[in-house]
Structure formats: structure tokens, C-alpha cells
Amino acid sequence: MCICINCLYINNCSAYSIVQRQHYAPTSKQLNLYMLFTPRAPIINVNIKHNSRVLNVDWDIVECLSFIDNPGSWME
Ligand code: SF4
Structure with a gap:
């Protein structure tokens, strides 16, 4: 699960x-590209699953030195 949802x-x-x-x-x-925050050392985990003819790729950030816990941030 991506940790960003609570960051x-x-x-x-x-x-x-x-x-x-x-x-x-x-x-x-709308993201303002000039105001984007650049995190320190995010680690992205990419899972690739192949089911018959379907290829699923799932991206999650699993570690990040800039993470600050703020539960429910993704809903704001
Ligand atoms: S600072 Fe790190 S944990 Fe927070 S949203 Fe960005 S990449 Fe995710």
C-alpha cells in the first residue's frame, strides 16, 4: 500500500x-508545477502481475524520508 495516502x-x-x-x-x-514538493529518497515498489492475457502494474511508494504522518490526507 502506498504510504502517501497518509502523508x-x-x-x-x-x-x-x-x-x-x-x-x-x-x-x-490542478497541480502547480512550480510549487511541487521534492521528497527525500522515496522508494517506489512496482508489482507486475500477469494473469492470462492481462498485465497489471501496480506502483506504490513504500518508504520516504520526507514522510510526515497526517492520517486521511488523501481525502483533503
Ligand atoms: S513526501 Fe514522500 S511519503 Fe509524502 S507524498 Fe511525497 S513521496 Fe509520498
Whole structure:
């Protein structure tokens, strides 16, 4: 599971915006590219599953030195 959903920076983080794009999830807010926060050492875990003819790729940020716990940040 992506730790970003409970991080204070989720709404202006450059790494999370990349992961979000990989999920084809449109952002609910317009990101200002000049205000993006650059996190320290995010680790992205990519899981690739192949079921018959379907290839699923799942991206999650699993560690990050900039993480600040703020439960429910993804809902704001
Ligand atoms: S955990 Fe790191 S990569 Fe994820 S939103 Fe927070 S600062 Fe960005």
C-alpha cells in the first residue's frame, strides 16, 4: 500500500504525482508545477502481475524520508 495516502505532502508532492499518473488517476486538483514538493529518497515498489492475457502494474511508494504522518490526507 502506498504510504502517501497518509502523508502531509500528498497534494503537492512530485513523486506522488508520478505514481498517480501511473495509476491513470486524474488529479482532483490542478497541480502547480512550480510549487511541487521534492521528497527525500522515496522508494517506489512496482508489482507486475500477469494473469492470462492481462498485465497489471501496480506502483506504490513504500518508504520516504520526507514522510510526515497526517492520517486521511488523501481525502483533503
Ligand atoms: S511519503 Fe514522500 S513521496 Fe509520498 S507524498 Fe509524502 S513526501 Fe511525497
